Amino acid sequence: MIFNSIEFLLFAVGFFLLWPILGKRNISRWTFITLASFFFYGWWDWRFLFLILASGLIDYFCALAIENRPQNRKLFFVLSLVGNLGALSIFKYSKFFATVLEDGFAQFNYQVDLVEKIPEFALILPVGISFYTFQSLSYTIDVYRGRLTPTRNILHFFSYLSMFPQLVAGPIIRAKDFLFQLNKYRITNAIEKWNAIKMIAFGLFQKMVIADNLSLFIDSAFEGKSGFEGTAYWWVVMVAFSFQIYADFSGYSLIARGLAKYMGYHFRMNFNHPYLSKSLREFWTRWHISLSTWFRDYVYIALGGSRRGVVVGLVALTITMMLSGLWHGAKYTFLMWAGIHVVLLIFERLTKWTKLFRKSPLLIPIIFAQALVAWVYFRADDVTQGNQIVSYLFSYTSSNLDFYHVYFDSVFFLGLAVVIELLVYLRKNYKAVKLWYWRSNLDIVLVSMAIIAILFLRGEGKQFIYFQF
Amino acid sequence: MSGLTIIMIVLVKLLLPAPIKNTELRNEFWLRKTFASNNHDLIVGGDSRIYRGVSISAINESLTSKLVGVNLGYSSAGYDLDYLNFLVSKLKPTGNRILVLGVSPHSFTLEGAKNELYHEHLSKGNFDLFKGLYLSPYLKHFAPYKATELKDFLLNGKSDEGYFEDFQKDGWVHSHRLPEDSLTAIGIYQKLFTDYQVSDTLITNFLNRVDDIEKSGIEIVAFRPPTFDMMTSVEDSLSGYSELYMRTEMEIRGCTWIDLNPAEFHTYDGSHLHYKSAEHLSQIIGKQIQLLLDQNQ
Known part of the structure; x- marks a missing residue:
C-alpha cells in the first residue's frame, strides 16, 4: 500500500477515525498501531510479515537479555547483529556476493555457479527491509551501549518498529527518540493538525506532481528510448533525475x-x-x-570519527560512505556513487576550498553539480552506462534542445521544481522575502494549490523509488 | 483552506475542458466489460479494431427492436478457446443470441492468443475490482491534465492534438486522433507479422468451436474489420491469412459473413476506424442482424 493510492487513503481514513477511540490506553494503542501497521505492510505480500516479526522478536529478546544478563551481554548483542545483518545479507546481498565470488574464482580460471544455487525465496527483496533492519538494530545497539532501557512490553516494541508511516521508506526512527513518545496519547491541537496537513499535502505534491511527472523523461533517457543524445540533453536529464529522487524521497x-x-x-x-x-x-x-546520522553515530564515530587524527578520520569516512552505498543496494553502481562522494568529500576536507567561497551563492550550483555527477551512477543500470553518461556530460557533443518539445510534459515540472527551490533559497536568505511570506499567510494558498495540483496535475502513480532499498 | 480548495476545484471543472486521457474511465470501462453480466442478446468480440470500431448503440439504430448487447473486444485479442468461451458465456441462455466476431489476421497469431489485456483484467484482485467498479465513477472527475494540454488551452483555447477517446458504456471506444497519420500502424504490423504468422492450429480450433456455437443455437455474424488499404495489403502479404478460406469455412458452418467495402471507411492511424466510420460499420452490422432476425421469425 503506497501513500499515493486510494487503498492508503481508505486505510488512513479508517485509522484516524479509530485513533481517538483506540489510541487512548497504552495496550490498545500499541496493539492498534501494530496491527494496522502489519495490515499496511502485509498489503504488499503477507509473507513479508514473517521477516519483520522474526527480526523484531530477535531484537526484543536480545535487548531484554542484554539488560537482564550483563555477563552475557556481548553474546546477545552479537546474536542481534548476526540475526539482522544475516537476514539483510540473505535477502539483499546474496546475489551480489555470489556474483563477486564467481568473478573472483573466474580470475583463477575456476568456474563456479553460485548465483544459480541461491534459493528462490532469497532473491525476493522484501519492501523496506533496510529501513526496519536499521531501526531495529539501533534499538539493540543503544541498549548495549547503555543509552536506552529496553521496553518490557512486546507490543510497545513492535508499535515502534512497525509504525506504518515510516515502516517501508523511513525516516529511520531511533528508539530513544520514539519509544517514550509512544507511552502517551496526545490530543493534537489545531496548529499541529494544520502542520500535519501541510506536510502531507506538500509531500504528496513532491511525489505525485514533481517526481511522477519527471519519470517518463528520465526513464526513456536511461532505457535509450528517447532517441536524443548530446551534452545539453544529458545535463537536463540528470538535473531532472536529481530533482526526481529528491522529490520522491523527500515527499x-x-x-x-x-x-x-x-x-x-x-x-x-x-x-x-x-x-x-x-x-x-x-x-x-x-x-x-x-x-546519515545513523551511519555517523553507529559506524563513523565507532570507527574513530574525526577525533583520532586525519588518516583515521578519512578511513572512517571512506568505510562509512561505502557502507552507505551498499545499504542502497548490492550493485557496483551504488559503490561508484559512494566512491565519488568519498573522493569529493576527502578533497573538500583536506583543501577546505568551500570555506574560501563561503559567502558566494555560486557554491550552490557547484555542489549541486557534484551531487549530480554521483547520481549518474546511482541511476545507471551498470557502471558502463554510468561512464558513458559521464562522458556525454563532460565532452561537448551538442547543445540541441529539441527534446524540450517532445518532453514538455516533464520539462515543465522540472522548471517548477527548480523555481520552488529558488523561492525557498530567497525565503531563507532574504529577510524581506521571509517577512513578506510570513505576513501574507501564503501557506493557506500554497496548500490549496498543492491539493489542486495533486488532483489535476499528478503524473502516473509510481512506486516510491526508495522502496527498493 | 478547504473553502479555497473547493473554489479552485470548481474553477478547474468550469474553465477547463475534460482531459484527453482519463485513466479512471479507462479502468472502469475494462472492468465493466470483463465482469459484464451474462444476460445479453448480442455480444461483439475481437481486437482493438472491434472495440474502437463497433458501437452497440449504432447497431440498435438499424434494428426494429433494440437488443441488449456489449462489445467485449480487447486490445490484441486473439481467438483462443478461452476467449471464445468467455464471449459465449455472456449471452443469455435462451431467446435471441447473436455473436458478432471481427475476424482480423492478428486474432489468429500466437501473439494475439496470449490475450494479455483480457487476462490482466480477469485476474484483478478484489480491491482493484472494488476500485474500478465502485470508486472510479467518482474518481474520474479528478483525471489529471498534461502540461501540454494546459499550454494548448492557454494559448489556443483548446487542445488540438492527441488521442481522443470517449469510453462508452456499451464497450465501444469512440476514438479519433489529431493529427491523423495513416502510416502510424503500418510499421508495427509489418514487424509483427514478420515475427508472428497466423497459426493453423488456432484457426482449426476456432472453426471447430464456431461449429459447436452455431449448433447450440447462437447466430454468428462475422466480418473482416475494414482498415486502411495499405494495412490490408501488409496483412494479406505477410500474415499468411486467407480471407476467402476463413469466409468459406465460416459460411459452411452456418455463420453469416458481411462483405464490406473498405473505401467506405476511414482510419485515423492506418488501423483503427474514425468514430464516424465506426458508427457506419455498426449500422451495416445492425442491418445484417435485422435480416437474420427477420429470417428466424
Whole structure:
C-alpha cells in the first residue's frame, strides 16, 4: 500500500477515525498501531510479515537479555547483529556476493555457479527491509551501549518498529527518540493538525506532481528510448533525475512526518533542501538525515570519527560512505556513487576550498553539480552506462534542445521544481522575502494549490523509488 | 483552506475542458466489460479494431427492436478457446443470441492468443475490482491534465492534438486522433507479422468451436474489420491469412459473413476506424442482424 493510492487513503481514513477511540490506553494503542501497521505492510505480500516479526522478536529478546544478563551481554548483542545483518545479507546481498565470488574464482580460471544455487525465496527483496533492519538494530545497539532501557512490553516494541508511516521508506526512527513518545496519547491541537496537513499535502505534491511527472523523461533517457543524445540533453536529464529522487524521497518523508504529527508524534526532519548546500559535507547534513546520522553515530564515530587524527578520520569516512552505498543496494553502481562522494568529500576536507567561497551563492550550483555527477551512477543500470553518461556530460557533443518539445510534459515540472527551490533559497536568505511570506499567510494558498495540483496535475502513480532499498 | 480548495476545484471543472486521457474511465470501462453480466442478446468480440470500431448503440439504430448487447473486444485479442468461451458465456441462455466476431489476421497469431489485456483484467484482485467498479465513477472527475494540454488551452483555447477517446458504456471506444497519420500502424504490423504468422492450429480450433456455437443455437455474424488499404495489403502479404478460406469455412458452418467495402471507411492511424466510420460499420452490422432476425421469425 503506497501513500499515493486510494487503498492508503481508505486505510488512513479508517485509522484516524479509530485513533481517538483506540489510541487512548497504552495496550490498545500499541496493539492498534501494530496491527494496522502489519495490515499496511502485509498489503504488499503477507509473507513479508514473517521477516519483520522474526527480526523484531530477535531484537526484543536480545535487548531484554542484554539488560537482564550483563555477563552475557556481548553474546546477545552479537546474536542481534548476526540475526539482522544475516537476514539483510540473505535477502539483499546474496546475489551480489555470489556474483563477486564467481568473478573472483573466474580470475583463477575456476568456474563456479553460485548465483544459480541461491534459493528462490532469497532473491525476493522484501519492501523496506533496510529501513526496519536499521531501526531495529539501533534499538539493540543503544541498549548495549547503555543509552536506552529496553521496553518490557512486546507490543510497545513492535508499535515502534512497525509504525506504518515510516515502516517501508523511513525516516529511520531511533528508539530513544520514539519509544517514550509512544507511552502517551496526545490530543493534537489545531496548529499541529494544520502542520500535519501541510506536510502531507506538500509531500504528496513532491511525489505525485514533481517526481511522477519527471519519470517518463528520465526513464526513456536511461532505457535509450528517447532517441536524443548530446551534452545539453544529458545535463537536463540528470538535473531532472536529481530533482526526481529528491522529490520522491523527500515527499515520502514529509508524508510520514505529517501522518505521525497528526497522531501527536514527532519524527525528525529527513530532508532540508539539500540542493541549497554550500559544501558536500553540508549536503550530507541535509540529505536523508536519519540515515546519515545513523551511519555517523553507529559506524563513523565507532570507527574513530574525526577525533583520532586525519588518516583515521578519512578511513572512517571512506568505510562509512561505502557502507552507505551498499545499504542502497548490492550493485557496483551504488559503490561508484559512494566512491565519488568519498573522493569529493576527502578533497573538500583536506583543501577546505568551500570555506574560501563561503559567502558566494555560486557554491550552490557547484555542489549541486557534484551531487549530480554521483547520481549518474546511482541511476545507471551498470557502471558502463554510468561512464558513458559521464562522458556525454563532460565532452561537448551538442547543445540541441529539441527534446524540450517532445518532453514538455516533464520539462515543465522540472522548471517548477527548480523555481520552488529558488523561492525557498530567497525565503531563507532574504529577510524581506521571509517577512513578506510570513505576513501574507501564503501557506493557506500554497496548500490549496498543492491539493489542486495533486488532483489535476499528478503524473502516473509510481512506486516510491526508495522502496527498493 | 478547504473553502479555497473547493473554489479552485470548481474553477478547474468550469474553465477547463475534460482531459484527453482519463485513466479512471479507462479502468472502469475494462472492468465493466470483463465482469459484464451474462444476460445479453448480442455480444461483439475481437481486437482493438472491434472495440474502437463497433458501437452497440449504432447497431440498435438499424434494428426494429433494440437488443441488449456489449462489445467485449480487447486490445490484441486473439481467438483462443478461452476467449471464445468467455464471449459465449455472456449471452443469455435462451431467446435471441447473436455473436458478432471481427475476424482480423492478428486474432489468429500466437501473439494475439496470449490475450494479455483480457487476462490482466480477469485476474484483478478484489480491491482493484472494488476500485474500478465502485470508486472510479467518482474518481474520474479528478483525471489529471498534461502540461501540454494546459499550454494548448492557454494559448489556443483548446487542445488540438492527441488521442481522443470517449469510453462508452456499451464497450465501444469512440476514438479519433489529431493529427491523423495513416502510416502510424503500418510499421508495427509489418514487424509483427514478420515475427508472428497466423497459426493453423488456432484457426482449426476456432472453426471447430464456431461449429459447436452455431449448433447450440447462437447466430454468428462475422466480418473482416475494414482498415486502411495499405494495412490490408501488409496483412494479406505477410500474415499468411486467407480471407476467402476463413469466409468459406465460416459460411459452411452456418455463420453469416458481411462483405464490406473498405473505401467506405476511414482510419485515423492506418488501423483503427474514425468514430464516424465506426458508427457506419455498426449500422451495416445492425442491418445484417435485422435480416437474420427477420429470417428466424
